[in-house]
Amino acid sequence: MADFFRALINAISILAIPLLLFVFLGWGIVKKVKVYSVFVEGAKEGFDTAVRIIPYLVAMLCAIGIFRASGAMELLTTVLAPVTNLIGMPPETLPMALMRPLSGSGSLGIMTELMKVHGPDSFIGILASTMYGSSETTFYVLAVYFGSVQVKNTRHAVPAGLIADLFGMLGAVFICRIFFGI
Amino acid sequence: MLNYIWIALIAIGILVAVGNDVADEMRNTYRNGIPVEGTIAIDKSPGPLRNSWEGDLILTADAFNAFYNTTAANADIHQPIVVTELSPGEKSVSLPLGPSSPDRWKEMAKAAASRDKLTGKVSSMVISDDQQRARIQFVLEPIHYMKSKAVTQAALDYATTAVTIALGLIGIMALWLGVMKVADEAGLLKIVTRFLTPITKRLFPEIPPDHPAVAAMIMNIAANMLGLSNAATPMGLKAMEELNKLNPKVGTATNAMVTFLAINTGGLILIPATAIAVRAAAGSANPGIIIGTSIFGAGCATVAGIVAAKLLQRLPRYRKDYEQVAAKEVSNG
Structure with a gap:
């Protein structure tokens, strides 16, 4: 099935x-x-939209890059470790949960590393890949989508996106513990 | 909110980087100025045409861990080494970094003069009588301000990446916007929309049910669920553009935009292809086992995102943006 x-x-x-x-x-x-001419008419906007996004994407990715390179993630992991133990989430997967909304390539790297160390079919491997599939790169989506229409005041988009991420991660831990739990 | 998060990412990043660098200096994490001691298994000795020894530097795991005060190494280290005689009694050492190099040294090389090797000065070298082995002591080049350098590099690299990503969008954007325009003119989008009106009416009460924005949002969500991210982004951006036409205050997000993005950041996808591919590459017996759990996780995220967007939009601080606009419209008559 x-x-x-x-x-x-x-x-x-x-x-x-x-x-x-x-x-x-x-x-x-x-x-x-007149499909051809209408197609070309629509396609013209592609260039403008892509170029309009650039400043927003530069701002967002640079900030995320600085944060990642500084080692702040390790610090955050140490601070939050007691909380994750409480909900039965292995501390190894915490960097994955924290990185997921920030960087797609970063969380992909963490997932690959966790599988290399613990094995893809271990609880940690399964949880990490479930987490990867349970959410999108929130800050990237916000930068690109709002950037394309020049929105600078995002109102409640960031809290809503982060709440979605939080529940995605909690949902992943919950379901993995039920099906593959230790 | 994005304002604060943005500045927090940068400020925390820079402060932590400087803090880490100060801590590294105080602890001398990289053992600047302290000689490393090891054995070389010599492959090539100096001859008429060369003035260097080449071979493998061998360090026991315990010695390496004790030296750097870590537990990182779990096997003896075999690291290619080149010792060059600069003048009688003065030798330099070079450690070209490869897959067998310890992670600590790879990390140090990021802040070293040359990215692909560590260099240093030999303080003593005693070669065995058969020319096969040597005891060596050397001091590596000093490594300073590791994290600060990394932060600088990251800022520059990511700025370039951002432009690469945006420019990479041009082609697929043009393709899908062209197709969408044809579909729009042919009236196809209206048909797509009509089917899902009962749902979209509730999710986006401010948007007229037959507005082109609704069609673009439906297409974007459908493409995302099928994992067609190449098609999803152009359609999503088209949706944002259409939503922006209904925006009374350009530059400020509308409720519909936030709800739409909350669905998007939930990332509901039927086949998480990337995760499955990585699992398969890592040798999983059953790479697809996470499909069900991922759908559940992403479902939680999507529902939570929609509920959060709907609840938060009622908060006075998020409502006031729109009440001001409404008041202005009234006064403008």
Whole structure:
């Protein structure tokens, strides 16, 4: 059942883009849209949007880079270790939980390292990969999406995003303990 | 909020880096000025065309751990070494770093004069009679301000990375924005939207149900769930642009934008392909075992994000931005 589900989703993922292109452009032709010129008209915005994001992304990534390089993460891990013990989360996976909202490449590195040290099928390995799949890189998403429309006052977006991350991590610990718990 | 988090990341980063550097100086973590002692298994001795010894520096794990006061090394260290005779009685040592090098030395090389090796001065070298082995004592180059250097480098590197990422978006952005425009003109987006109106009406009450923003948001969330991040980002940015057209106060996020991003940062994905690939590469017996748990985790994140966005938008401090706008609109008539 799980294998079938996986194969199905994989097939959809691979076929989605060609199918989407075919249906969208085909529908356009059926509806007598001048597909080529309309496509080019829309595509023009691509450059502006990408360039508009640059300052926001530079600001965000530099701050995250400085934070990561300073060793502050290790410090934070030490401070928070008692809390994680309380909820039955192995302290080794705490850097993963903290890094996930900040940096995609950083959390990927931590996940790979944890699997190398503890093995991918150990509780820590499974929990780390579940955590990776349980959330997005919040600060990157905020910088890119808000950057594209020049939003500087993000209001409650950061707390909402971080609450989502927190619950994603707690959810990952909870479900992994039930299914693969020690 | 982003304001404070941003400055906190930078300020904490810099303070911790300087603090770490001061602590390293006081503890002499990198053992500046203290000679390392080890044995060399000599491969090549000096001859007519060379003035250097090449071989393997061998340090026992215990000696290395005791020297650096760590527990990092769990096997004896075999590190390539080159000893060069500069003038009679004066020799320099160079440790080219490779996969077999201890992590501590790799880390030190990041703050060294040359990134791929550590250098130093030999204080004594005694070669055995058969020219096969030597006892050596050497002092490595002093390593200072490790974290401060790393912070500087990170700031510069990430600035470049940011531009690379943004420029890399241009092509796929253009492709998907073009396709979306065709779909829009053909009326396809309206059809997509109509199906999910009961849900979107509740999630985004401020947005007219047939607005193009709704279609773009649906497409973005669907693409994210299928793991098509290349398609998801352009559609998400298109959605933001459409949402911004309904924004009475450009530059400030609307409730709908925050709810949309909360769903996005939840990262609900049906097949976490990256994590599965890493698990497979690490030799897992069952890489796909995390699909179910990941969906559960991301589901928690998404629901929590939506609930948080909906509750937080009622707080006076987040509401006042919009009440001011509304008041101004009234006074403008």
